[in-house]
Amino acid sequence: xxxxxxxxxxxxxxxxxxxxxxxxxxxxxxxxxxxxxxxxxxxxxxxxxxxxxxxxxxxxxxxxxxxxxxxxxxxxxxxxxxxxxxxxxxxxxxxxxxxxxxxxxxxxxxxxxxxxxxxxxxxxxxxxxxxxxxxxxxxxxxxxxxxxxxxxxxxxxxxxxxxxxxxxxxxxxxxxxxxxxxxxxxxxxxxxxxxxxxxxxxxxxxxxxxxxxxxxxxxxxxxxxxxxxxxxxxxxxxxxxxxxxxxxxxxxxxxxxxxxxxxxxxxxxxxxxxxxxxxxxxxxxxxxxxxxxxxxxxxxxxxxxxxxxxxxxxxxxxxxxxxxxxxxxxxxxxxxxxxxxxxxxxxxxxxxxxxxxxxxxxxxxxxxxxxxxxxxxxxxxxxxxxxxxxxxxxxxxxxxxxxxxxxxxxxxxxxxxxxxxxxxxxxxxxxxxxxxxxxxxxxxxxxxxxxxxxxxxxxxxxxxxxxxxxxxxxxxxxxxxxxxxxxxxxxxxxxxxxxxxxxxxxxxxxxxxxxxxxxxxxxxxxxxxxxxxxxxxxxxxxxxxxxxxxxxxxxxxxxxxxxxxxxxxxxxxxxxxxxxxxxxxxxxxxxxxxx
Amino acid sequence: xxxxxxxxxxxxxxxxxxxxxxxxxxxxxxxxxxxxxxxxxxxxxxxxxxxxxxxxxxxxxxxxxxxxxxxxxxxxxxxxxx
Ligand SMILES: Cc1cc2nc3c(=O)[nH]c(=O)nc-3n(C[C@H](O)[C@H](O)[C@H](O)COP(=O)(O)OP(=O)(O)OC[C@H]3O[C@@H](n4cnc5c(N)ncnc54)[C@H](O)[C@@H]3O)c2cc1C
Numbered sequence: 309x310x311x312x313x314x315x316x317x318x319x320x321x322x323x324x325x326x327x328x329x330x331x332x333x334x335x336x337x338x339x340x341x342x343x344x345x346x347x348x349x350x351x352x353x354x355x356x357x358x359x360x361x362x363x364x365x366x367x368x369x370x371x372x373x374x375x376x377x378x379x380x381x382x383x384x385x386x387x388x389x390x391x392x393x394x395x396x397x398x399x400x401x402x403x404x405x406x407x408x409x410x411x412x413x414x415x416x417x418x419x420x421x422x423x424x425x426x427x428x429x430x431x432x433x434x435x436x437x438x439x440x441x442x443x444x445x446x447x448x449x450x451x452x453x454x455x456x457x458x459x460x461x462x463x464x465x466x467x468x469x470x471x472x473x474x475x476x477x478x479x480x481x482x483x484x485x486x487x488x489x490x491x492x493x494x495x496x497x498x499x500x501x502x503x504x505x506x507x508x509x510x511x512x513x514x515x516x517x518x519x520x521x522x523x524x525x526x527x528x529x530x531x532x533x534x535x536x537x538x539x540x541x542x543x544x545x546x547x548x549x550x551x552x553x554x555x556x557x558x559x560x561x562x563x564x565x566x567x568x569x570x571x572x573x574x575x576x577x578x579x580x581x582x583x584x585x586x587x588x589x590x591x592x593x594x595x596x597x598x599x600x601x602x603x604x605x606x607x608x609x610x611x612x613x614x615x616x617x618x619x620x621x622x623x624x625x626x627x628x629x630x631x632x633x634x635x636x637x638x639x640x641x642x643x644x645x646x647x648x649x650x651x652x653x654x655x656x657x658x659x660x661x662x663x664x665x666x667x668x669x670x671x672x673x674x675x676x677x678x679x680x681x682x683x684x685x686x687x688x689x690x691x692x693x694x695x696x697x698x699x700x701x702x703x704x705x706x707x708x709x710x711x712x713x714x715x716x717x718x719x720x721x722x723x724x725x726x727x728x729x730x731x732x733x734x735x736x737x738x739x740x741x742x743x744x745x746x747x748x749x750x751x752x753x754x755x756x757x758x759x760x761x762x763x764x765x766x767x768x769x770x771x772x773x774x775x776x777x778x779x780x781x782x783x784x785x786x787x788x789x790x791x792x793x794x795x796x797x798x799x800x801x802x803x804x805x806x807x808x809x810x811x812x813x814x815x816x817x818x819x820x821x822x823x824x825x826x827x828x829x830x831x832x833x834x835x836x837x838x839x840x841x842x843x844x845x846x847x848x849x850x851x852x853x854x855x856x857x858x859x860x861x862x863x864x865x866x867x868x869x870x871x872x873x874x875x876x877x878x879x880x881x882x883x884x885x886x887x888x889x890x891x892x893x894x895x896x897x898x899x900x901x902x903x
Numbered sequence: 904x905x906x907x908x909x910x911x912x913x914x915x916x917x918x919x920x921x922x923x924x925x926x927x928x929x930x931x932x933x934x935x936x937x938x939x940x941x942x943x944x945x946x947x948x949x950x951x952x953x954x955x956x957x958x959x960x961x962x963x964x965x966x967x968x969x970x971x972x973x974x975x976x977x978x979x980x981x982x983x984x985x
Contacts, residue, residue: 347920355922355957451958471917493917494910524920524927557928639965643985644928814913 311489311745312499315737316342316467317730318723319487319503321474321530324352325450325712326694327509328457328466329403329719330673330726332410335464337727342501343461344472344490346525346819350454353511353523354715357450360442361407361712362430363400367421368440371432373397374893376441378434380710381896384703385846385863387543387871389887390895392671392699396710396717403716404443412456413445429707442709449712469501473819474529476748477506477537477690480741485690488533489748493819496812498749502740504733505689505726508534508667509719512695513830514547517660518616518769518776520558521550530696532826534667535833537744539687540677540873540882542698543665544830545838545848548706549781551598553659555617557644561637561656565620566590568633572601573619573653574609580618595849598658602782605657612655616777619653658781664706664847665837666698668873673697673722678873683884691726693718700871703886704846755821761806764821771798771824771831779835785852788839795828795835802828833874840881843868846901860900869898907946915950922957929964932985941978948978 318334320327323345334341345352364371376397381388408414408422415423424440432439445452461468471493478486478500487502513528514520531541552561566572572590574580584600585592592600601618610616622630622637627650630638641649670676670684673693679685694715701714778791802824807817844853844862853862870883888895916938919930941949952960952975962968964982 347918347922351920351922351957353922356924448958451956455956494914521924523922523924524931525922558924559928644925813910814917816913816917819917 311749312497313740314342314499314501316340316501316503318342318505318507318726319344319501320507320509321488322352322509322511322694322696323349323468324509324511324694325354325453325457325715326719327507328454328461329716330507330509330693330723331466332457332461332464333720333723334726335461335466339727339730340467342467342469342503344469344474344488344501346471346473346493348470349458349468350451352454353526354450354454354712356523357453357712358444358447359427360425360444360449360709361404361453361716362427362441362707362709363404363443363713364397364441365401365404365422365424365443367417368424369432371439371441373400375432375434375439376400376430377890377893378896379429379431380701380707382435382899382901383429383705383707383710384701385705385901386865386869386898387546387700387703387845387886389671389700390890391887392701394890394893395671395721396699396701396713399717399721400713403713403720407453407456407716410456410460413452414443415445427708430709453712473822474510474533475752475822476744477533478502478741478744479537480738483538484688486738486741489745491752493814496815496818498752500740500745502737504730504737505691507673507691507693507722507726508696509692509694510696512663513827514660514663516771516775516827516831516834517780518772519553519555519657519659521553521560521659521661522558527823527827528696528830529823529826530692531666531833532829534692535829535876538877539667539675539690540875541665541830541833542668543700543704543837543872544663544833544874545841545872546664546704546846547660547834548662548664548847549598549658550661551594551601551658551781552620552656554640554644555612555655555657558659559640559644560659561620561640561654563594565622565634565637568629569622569625571621571624572597573621574604575611575615576609578609580604580609598781599849601658602780606784606787617655617657620656621653622649623651623653657776662706662711663695664698664700664702664704666696667692668871669693669697669699669718669722671699671718671721672725673718674725678882678884689729691722693722704848751825752822755805755807755818756810758804758806761804762801764805764807764817764824767798767801767805768824768827770801771795771828774798775831775834779838781849783838783848783850785850788835791835792839795831799828799832829876832876832879836879837872837874837881841868841872863901865898907943915946915953918953921960923961926957926961926964929982929985933982936985937981944974945978948975951975952978
């Protein structure tokens with residue numbers, strides 16, 4: 309079979325913050341760099357980030373990277389690798405100031421320095437009191453970041469391939485990565501992008517859940533491609549959730565609604581928080597509220613035809629209070645839940661927000677997998693950065709604003725590693741290994757030829773329901789075990805998916821089917837890793853993990869202070885140690901995480 | 904129906920995939936309920952709206968910002984009503 313092949317020094321899949329930061333570094337170093345993106349670069353999901361990007365600039369009050377490091381390790385519930393965390397926090401001021409020089413319109417203080425605001429979990433002096441560390445550009449930080457990076461990349465002659473979808477990774481017989489197979493959406497033409505170094509910066513996979521704050525584009529393509537190419541996925545059981553998203557839509561309802569007197573009710577109209585938190589009731593902390601909501605749903609007291617959500621009631625509040633104190637909530641509710649909250653309660657459900665796990669890398673952005681007893685063996689030619697990667701700086705739980713920082717730091721560091729690697733490689737590209745290329749083409753062909761198959765939309769909904777019900781914000785032993793069987797059943801549906809529209813031009817049905825093949829890999833990895841981890845840590849919270857003096861809050865350091873690696877082949881799990889040794893400072897010793 | 908090139912129609916559908924969930928939700932409804940019955944002028948207006956940055960586009964859809972262009976008013980009206 310003959311497939312057109314295009315040659316580059318570097319190929320990057322993904323044009324969000326991570327991909328474009330890396331591309332800039334490579335293009336400015338004079339390397340011929342291709343960036344593929346399913347959508348126009350500035351429409352990548354990074355555009356959704358509002359809160360800001362963290363860096364211990366100390367513009368408003370004293371701050372230090374070491375304090376930032378402490379907060380990040382603690383936030384990660386000690387699952388983060390301390391070398392990577394030290395690296396990120398030390399680099400933060402540099403990459404943020406660099407971004408400023410690239411034209412990022414940060415909010416400013418009167419003296420012209422970057423204005424900083426406080427954000428949950430960021431403290432001064434090793435956890436003493438909140439510190440102002442978040443740098444923002446109004447409420448459009450992600451948008452401004454993408455624009456600054458895109459403009460800069462155009463100037464540096466980065467080759468953008470917009471509306472191209474990467475399908476599969478290409479590895480040779482020794483496992484070295486040679487590039488990707490990709491499809492041009494306009495024509496459905498399949499082309500090989502061969503390069504000396506390949507970076508995945510494809511973002512998250514929040515669409516595995518029924519309720520997600522992620523845009524539809526977040527389908528975990530990089531994770532699916534890596535898994536199919538034999539790369540394990542790390543710590544996929546850790547997902548951050550928000551307690552109240554509009555059921556069925558995912559749009560967030562701010563916690564301020566409960567602050568103003570909003571009440572959560574089950575199908576019987578009962579104010580159930582009175583049973584779970586007699587004093588704080590609906591104002592209990594996030595995890596307590598999420599846990600109560602899930603327990604109600606689980607025990608059959610959920611609302612709606614599928615009994616899959618609860619209600620947030622503000623009908624008893626003065627409509628004027630709703631309009632003045634909770635602006636936007638009424639509009640969101642009318643638009644996305646179809647109810648006017650002045651008259652009827654809003655259907656809500658805990659909603660998935662951010663993926664902590666991903667493709668295993670070190671702090672240089674090099675992909676690492678266990679090989680011959682070395683758990684840090686580098687996969688030659690393969691790099692990952694951003695939400696798709698697991699460096700691991702977020703461990704079991706990410707701190708707000710650390711994710712945009714992750715994009716900048718590891719986008720840049722992976723590009724520097726790529727530059728070094730490319731220079732060390734012979735000028736001529738090696739002969740293309742055709743086995744993976746053919747497998748990829750066969751995958752698309754299977755889809756086009758499938759008869760009497762399953763409907764993509766049905767299979768995706770089934771997956772999302774199983775993930776939401778069996779592996780959501782709060783987890784139960786039996787539900788997880790059952791969830792494993794169910795997700796493997798859904799996988800069979802996905803393998804037989806069929807598309808009615810076989811046309812070539814901008815066939816969104818084909819794209820969605822291919823995306824589903826990636827989502828299902830992420831869903832399996834998540835369910836199977838979560839089922840196996842019998843402790844509670846960070847965002848992975850289990851009903852059956854006992855809170856004892858040896859295992860405070862269910863965290864079991866003796867047995868579970870380790871990273872999960874899920875292998876697609878046989879759904880095999882293996883584990884690797886957490887790196888507790890920073891680069892230059894002393895370890896941040898294990899402690900119970902409490903705020 | 905409109906006289907738009909079918910390739911262009913499909914491209915417009917794909918470009919309705921955005922970086923913000925709220926836009927995805929509104930535009931999905933729009934595609935399902937209105938897209939096939941748009942006039943050529945409306946289609947052209949919609950295509951121009953798609954060129955807006957996501958954040959500006961959402962502000963327009965939410966009524967937080969206005970666009971000073973009578974040709975876009977009709978389509979903005981439809982989107983706001985969804
Ligand atoms: C609502 C919301 C608010 C947030 N706010 C903040 C915040 O304030 N601060 C913070 O630090 N973090 C925040 N986050 C998290 C943060 O925005 C993301 O983690 C981050 O933007 C991810 O960036 P990325 O570069 O890894 O990927 P993305 O920006 O998601 O980009 C992925 C890119 O990959 C491309 N792509 C994917 N698959 C393929 C394929 N198969 N072929 C070709 N291209 C492909 C896409 O087209 C896109 O260009 C927020 C997240 C959400 C959902």
